[in-house]
Amino acid sequence: MALGYAAWIDDQFARPGGSLRATWDAANAALQAADATKSAGQREVLDAFYREAVTGDAQLRMRVGFALSEIFVVSFQNDSLSNNGRALAGYMDMLRGNAFGSYRQLLEGVALHPAMGLYLSHMRNQKENTAAGRVPDENFAREVMQLFSIGLYQLNADGSRKLDASGAPIATYSHDDIAGLAKVFTGFSYAGPDTHNNRFWGATGYQDADRMWKPMQGYPQFHSTSEKRFLGTVVPAQGTAQPMVSLKAALDTLAAHPNVGPFIGRQLIQRLVTSHPSPAYVARVSAAFSGSGGDLKATVKAVLLDAEARSPSAARDPAFGKLREPVLRLTATLRALGATSDSGSWLISNTDDPATALAQTPLRSPSVFNFFRPGYVAPGTLSGAAGLTAPELQLTHESSVAGYANYMRSGLQSGWGMNGLDGKATRRDVQLDFSADDALADQPEALVDRAATRLLGAVAPAALRGELLTAVQSVAIPVARADGSNAAQIASARRNRVLIAYFLVLVSPEFLVQK
Known part of the structure; x- marks a missing residue:
């Protein structure tokens, strides 16, 4: 906020970020030093991903790199890559390294x-x-x-399809x-x-x-x-x-090809700002792409600084915004709440399971078509009835909704990931510190406002705030006994108030939908 949006973006452009491959190499060397028959694999790539996503200072590069990994897809789920952790770590480094260069340079990096x-x-x-x-x-x-690059059909600059004389789309x-x-x-x-x-x-x-x-x-x-x-x-x-x-x-x-600006530009808007951008928004981003000769700095800046991306009135439009994909819900939570890793390795590992985790793991797309399609319109939904593309809803169903809630509740209470590198630690590797929140447990309004501000960036809207207060206050804090014999019960009640406040924000539409 002190720098201003444009200056902050420029500052982020200049930050190289850490190397996932170097982190993987270090983990591999440590394993082999202890046992020459062992080597790093998929998990160490995910460790490196979360370490950079949560603790790195080049957040825009990481965020755009993750978006590019969902456009230029490779996946551990392919047999030829399942045991090639170094290749996938290097691939993410390549995407991030080219995230703010030219599209032509990026395309060559992908192809080779x-x-x-x-x-x-x-x-x-x-x-x-x-x-x-x-x-x-x-x-x-x-x-x-x-x-x-160009998609299946010829596009106008605003992303709409060009039509032939009979009104049919024209193949590219x-x-x-x-x-x-x-x-x-x-x-x-x-x-x-x-x-x-x-x-x-x-x-x-x-x-x-x-x-x-x-x-x-x-x-x-x-x-x-x-x-x-x-x-x-x-x-x-x-x-x-x-x-x-x-x-x-x-x-x-x-x-x-003239399709690249609207085809790639619209997907970057979807990944970074809103699922169903207006044709005018797409056209402005496409113009930035073509006017700069395919410069991704200019394109990303146009995506993030567009009037629709920054306007409070646009945010109030029910059709504006995006459902956060599960991986980004987790990274947002860990960053906002100051998570730490006991091992320093961020041992979150595979989160594929929709019933118990996130239904999504970085670099583990089920196919080249990503976890969700950019043109996905969810059947049987209000957004679908309105004809809105909502890619992340392709991952959203009864199992994944419950799985996310259970995964985050468990994480708030006990942490996330493995119990240490050897599986023998006394607690999960990724932890949150709620000591400052515990101190506010007997001040429900202050506690609720702190939880909402940390996760939403602002005090919760009135309806959500009321629900949070009701839930928090439903947990009674025992009166302290003179001999201190119920100190443990008091501490437990205070912590439960904290956990309830944060958990209900994490499962609220206000958090799940990014505006």
Whole structure:
């Protein structure tokens, strides 16, 4: 508030943040020093994620990086990545490192990252062989258009679909475009000092120690030399295979497509501000994207400083805002309430289970389509009846609603995560300190206002405040006995008042819906 919004954003742009890969590497080294047969895995990536999300000073970079991880999806749920923690940690670092650069640079980082190469199977993708009937793998070529750049249909600058003379939407690409791009994404594999066939295949003795996070390199002998046609661009047949030349032409074409501004811009608005932005809001963000040549700093700033993002009158519109996704409910809680980690490792681990946890874990999307779709309209709901896109509602059902409530209640009371690195600690790793709140337990109004202000940023609205006060006051604090024999009961009652106040804020619409 002292800096002002724009200056705060500029300050955040300049902060690099900590490296998830470096944190993973340190955990891996510690494990192997104790037992050479052990190595870090998925959990250590999640540890690093929460450590940075809760304690890091580069919050905007982390927040945008998380948003990008839900657009440019890779997932531990894929068999080829389930045991590649270093790759996923490196992938998050790549997204965060490119979060405020150019979209074109980001797209190249995504295309050449080995985690994406394994996830969408363009690593070790070979050129066509007509005699053998082999064609290049088309998986990444399709998704880089459908999900990472231009979408399925041609768009106006405000995100609305362009229509043909008969009123039907116009497709952005055909199967011929996919086939042409698939040829581009041939001949890429692990980084290393040479392009030996064995290195391409990842053979023993040809494995660079950092191959799981360094950008993939081109192997000319596996790259298609035939003509490549896609989206109106033609890469002529090559006498000598030049994979990086083909890649540059493809990524330049995709990044320059007029769909990228509204397609990516609208999703950033959804992830950062509101689920169903107005066409005018999308158009302004799209103009910032195109006017800056695809600069993500300018785009993010346009998203966050737009009149609709900052206007109190917009916030009062029932159609404005977004349901916080479960992971962000947890990180917001831990940051707001000053959580600490006994181990220093933030051992929150997997939170997939909808019945007992969050129904969501970072980097564990069930598919390339993320945990929820940007165009999701929830059936049988008031928002659905109004035609509003509400992506996070795709994760919202009876089990996940109850699971979230139980998970947060348990966390407030006992902490979150594992009982230490060895599972033998006397309490859960991530803890909150309520001592200052305990002191207010006999002042219900002050306690309720403190809980609401810490989690909502302001005193609770009158209706919620009244409910909080009623609930808190329903817990009687015993009168102290002269001999102090009921001190434990008094302390328990005081703490229960505190826990009730915070818990009811955490399950309230005022907290769950971000305005």
